[in-house]
Amino acid sequence: MSESFQTIQSIGSKALLEKITNFESYKNENVIQSIGDDAAVIKESDDSLTLLTSDTYVEGVDFDPTYTPFHHLGYKIVSAGVSDIYAMNGNPEAVLINLAVPNRMSVQMIEDIYKGIYAAGKSYSVEVVGGDLKANHANLVVSISVYGRADKDAITYRKGATEGDAICLTGDVGGALAGLRILMREKKFWEEHGDESVQPELGDYQFVVKRQLVPEARKDLIESLKEHDMVPTSMIDVTKGLVSEISALSDASELGAYIYQAALPIAIETRQVADEMQEDVDRYALFGGEDLELMFTLPEKKVEEFVNHFNDFVVIGRMVSREEGMKMQTGEGDVVSFDDLS
Structure with missing residues (x-):
């Protein structure tokens, strides 16, 4: 070669x-x-x-x-x-x-x-x-x-956030990966047993399987933003996991980010799958992707105003200076770098 x-x-x-x-x-x-x-x-x-x-x-x-x-x-x-x-x-x-x-x-x-x-x-x-x-x-x-x-006045890019902006996230994350884990497990079971008459029991996992197979794009957020004349300072959709998307927003705006692990919105159904698989549910949220949620930034005062009109989002952190880098505060209060998460 x-x-x-x-x-x-x-x-x-x-x-x-x-x-x-x-x-x-x-x-x-x-x-x-x-x-x-x-x-x-x-x-x-x-x-x-x-x-x-x-x-x-x-x-x-x-x-x-x-x-x-x-x-x-x-x-x-x-x-x-x-x-x-x-x-x-x-x-x-x-x-x-x-x-x-x-x-x-x-x-x-x-x-x-x-x-x-x-x-x-x-x-x-x-x-x-x-x-x-x-x-x-x-x-x-x-x-x-x-x-x-x-x-022209409403277009939102990945760049545009300013230091101090709140990092907001719609819906919940990690569900698509949880659904994929269930589907892969059922496929493995079917391959090992080789019985086409055996059908997977997915009734208890309907929520996460749907998140994987038929995720919904967040048309409702865009409609609400327009209705209430609200324009995010930056925005991205969650297809590659939160760590990747937060990094992309921060890099585009030449800023750092400070995230609160305890604030990550994770559905109870997703947590149940992670427990069953004996895996870390926060890793589902941080690295899963494919949830098609939208992550956007707003000044704190705008967040307080917008939450009165649209409440299917949470604040998971804030934009900080480039020098502060990319960090996450864990549920125990420790602060870890994004580089240590992978």
């Missing part, structure tokens, strides 16, 4: 992204935000901005058809796509869906995917306007592109 050969694994996806975006390229004067946020932002008019985002899902990497019903898959990919638009404080309007389909899949399977896609379109008021369909030799690959809009 040539000494110049460098594996992707040796540098990681973040460093790879930096390498492929570091080339000198053409710059369009209408592009306000390119790579580096939840969606690209393009100037449409003096008052309106276009938002564009895309995601790709590969069978065996991003989803397992053994325990992922195809209609749930269709719904989830749309939810994840529109969540990126919501993270910019925008409204999604249209989606494009591309499928690369292996021969072993049936027409009914593809129909099920689109049943989920169109169901999500109704939930989020988004129209499916096209896409591409072609054959693939091995695994199913689905990609989605979402088009949306935001008002």
Whole structure:
């Protein structure tokens, strides 16, 4: 092997992204935000901005058809796509869906995917306007592109937070990972016993399994922000875990963050799964991802005002100076660095 050969694994996806975006390229004067946020932002008019985002899902990497019903898959990919638009404080309007389909899949399977896609379109008021369909030799690959809009005065980026801003988080976190752990356990049981007549007992885990298979994007937060003329100083959706998302917000604003572990919103159903698995539920919340909740920052006075209109969020910390770094106060009162959490 040539000494110049460098594996992707040796540098990681973040460093790879930096390498492929570091080339000198053409710059369009209408592009306000390119790579580096939840969606690209393009100037449409003096008052309106276009938002564009895309995601790709590969069978065996991003989803397992053994325990992922195809209609749930269709719904989830749309939810994840529109969540990126919501993270910019925008409204999604249209989606494009591309499928690369292996021969072993049936027409009914593809129909099920689109049943989920169109169901999500109704939930989020988004129209499916096209896409591409072609054959693939091995695994199913689905990609989605979402088009949306935001008002110039309401657009919210990952950057923009100021020192002292409260870090706010909608809903609860860790549930999607808890659901995945249950589904993986049931799959293992099924593989070991080899009896197709044995069906998993998921009734007690309905909450967390739903959080994994059909998470809901937080359209309600965006509607409330608009209704009450509230614009966050920064925002991001929770798809990679809190540690990753808090770090992204802080880096974009060139600040640090101080988080309270005791304030992390974790559902009782998620705690029960972690106890059953004999695992640390806080790690579910900090590193799980895929919950599609929104994390945003507001000045403390704005928090006090907004909580009177929208109460499905909690304050989990505050933005601090860059020099103070990224830290979390544990439930026991100790203070640990984010670097010590991994």
